Amino acid sequence: MSSLGFYVTKNTYYGDHGLALKIEGLEKGFNDKASARNIVVHGSEYVGNDYLRYNRINGRSYGCPAIPAEQTSKVINTIKNGSCLFIYSPTKKYLSQSKILNE
Numbered sequence: 001m002s003s004l005g006f007y008v009t010k011n012t013y014y015g016d017h018g019l020a021l022k023i024e025g026l027e028k029g030f031n032d033k034a035s036a037r038n039i040v041v042h043g044s045e046y047v048g049n050d051y052l053r054y055n056r057i058n059g060r061s062y063g064c065p066a067i068p069a070e071q072t073s074k075v076i077n078t079i080k081n082g083s084c085l086f087i088y089s090p091t092k093k094y095l096s097q098s099k100i101l102n103e
Contacts (some may be wrong), residue, residue, distance in 0.1 A: 002065045003031035003039070004094045007085040012076060017042035021076045023065075023085060027100060036061075039081075041065045041085070043072030 005027035026029030
């Protein structure tokens, strides 16, 4: 349920899910309200191979890109402070209306 498009990673903090990473959406109309909505990258027990062993699909967040809890520190510390993050799905709307993809 995460909004599609390009983001730039910001700083880290500790929240309800432990270590988390702030992100800024760069695509107006797709993800530009991510900061205002407090959309962040965080770890979760409902994502990853351990969860999928007993469930058909990964769980869902309320828009935050969630990563397997055991990989949280490594992933977040690798991409924090200025990396490009791209969330993709081949939807017709995104493919046709993304200014970044189509410029």
